[in-house]
Amino acid sequence: MKRRIFAAVAAAALFGVAACGGSDGDSGSGPDAKGELTVWLQVDAQTLWPKAVEQATAEFNKQYPNVKVTVAYQAWADHLTKFDAAAQANTAPDVIEMGTTEMGLYMGANAFTDLTASKSEFANSDSWVKALSDSATYNGKLFGVPYYGGTRSVIYRKDILASVGVTEAPKTWAALMDAVTKLATKHKADPTFSAFFIPGQHQYGAMPFIYDAGGQVAKQGADGKWDATFSSPESVAGLKNWKALMDAGYRGDRTINDATAFSTMVAGKAAMFYDTSGQMKKVFGKDGDAKLKDQIATFRLPSPTKADGFVPAFMGGSDLAIPAKSKNKDWAKAWIKAYTAPAIQQMFVDGGFMSNTTKIVTTDPQMKGYVDTLEATWTLPPAKNWAQVEKNKIVLNMFVDIATNKGTVEAITAAADTAIETTLNAS
Incomplete structure (x- = not known):
């Protein structure tokens, strides 16, 4: 999947204000909590592993049975433009998929929630593929959870x-x-x-x-x-x-x-x-x-x-982030935990991609070159203006x-x- 960068020129100014003015509150973290969680994933999830989305949502609803999960599938070509507009209108999603090379701009603009203190809560976070983890890290802080990878x-x-x-x-x-x-x-x-x-x-x-x-x-x-x-x-x-x-x-x-x-x-x-x-x-x-x-x-x-x-x-691929303006951060974390669980990661591997951890790899001999390469991968620097360099x-x-x-x-x-x-x- 080619990563096409269409970064908004005014993103830094927009999210700098958004991070300060957005609510840090949550709609409720107890089992009786009611409401709606909005998730933006790329259309690849819909075509390659729809059962993974269904299974993760079902697992999430065991904890929050009265929370409706709405998954909206996006296109790489315009999802950043749509996200910028949604943030400005205070309608940003609670969870968003970002390409690894897209993270820098938004992390630098304070657009995402700091997940550093929650890292250990996510499955296999001690064995995340380093390049994927690096792509979600800015100034030593974690702003996203590695989703899946694609190496060469x-x-x-x-x-x-x-x-x-x-x-x-x-x-x-x-x-x-x-x-x-x-x-x-x-x-x-x-x-x-x-x-x-x-x-x-x-x-x-x-x-x-x-x-x-x-x-x-x-x-x-x-x-x-x-x-x-x-x-x-x-x-x-x-x-x-x-x-x-x-x-x-x-x-x-x-x-x-x-x-x-x-x-x-x-x-x-x-x-x-x-x-x-x-x-x-x-x-x-x-x-x-x-x-x-x-x-x-x-x-x-x-x-x-x-x-x-x-x-x-x-190492390319995607990360999952929680926009700073989300009012449902506890729910968002719970859904991401479910969606990056080992059983779901195995589905990504079965779909021909790399998981977010070195503990879950394919045994397909045709993929040997990719698995061997996991020993040493890298990603682009998390500079907030790198997207503009590419553009x-x-x-x-x-x-x-x-x-x-x-x-x-x-x-x-x-x-x-x-x-x-x-x-x-x-x-």
């Missing part, structure tokens, strides 16, 4: 790799590059074949190399100001490794994103690509070729900087410029850092 892995066609004698998933960078070279050589007469499909506008294919090399995308100083760090020596080294893989294995338009990776693999024009489990399943799903299911496997991306290591993957496409344009040789990696990242810092530190 290398997806490959076993038959295409076997055609050059590679019968096992590469476990080292040298083995990966050897496989890429063999495939590129075999198909050198075909300008449409990619040994490794990794175009320029695929930020979650590029950023992991930064973290692998010891870099990061931004850091916050003691004064609260953000420093963009794409141009640090470590980050530059990581991006050069990413570019080396692209130069060796990718043929095609370097300005595009990863949306066509799966269909390129279906057509036999890509041996490998790096993406989510959802994209992997598209290869043999309704938009792919069911006959390929047994030919698809996954492995974690080997590290170019650490012997026998692997590249830490971006301005500063990072995407930087990657495309590097991919298309518009200048040195050092010069391109330095220019991007300047633009990013201006945005992150804007009032």
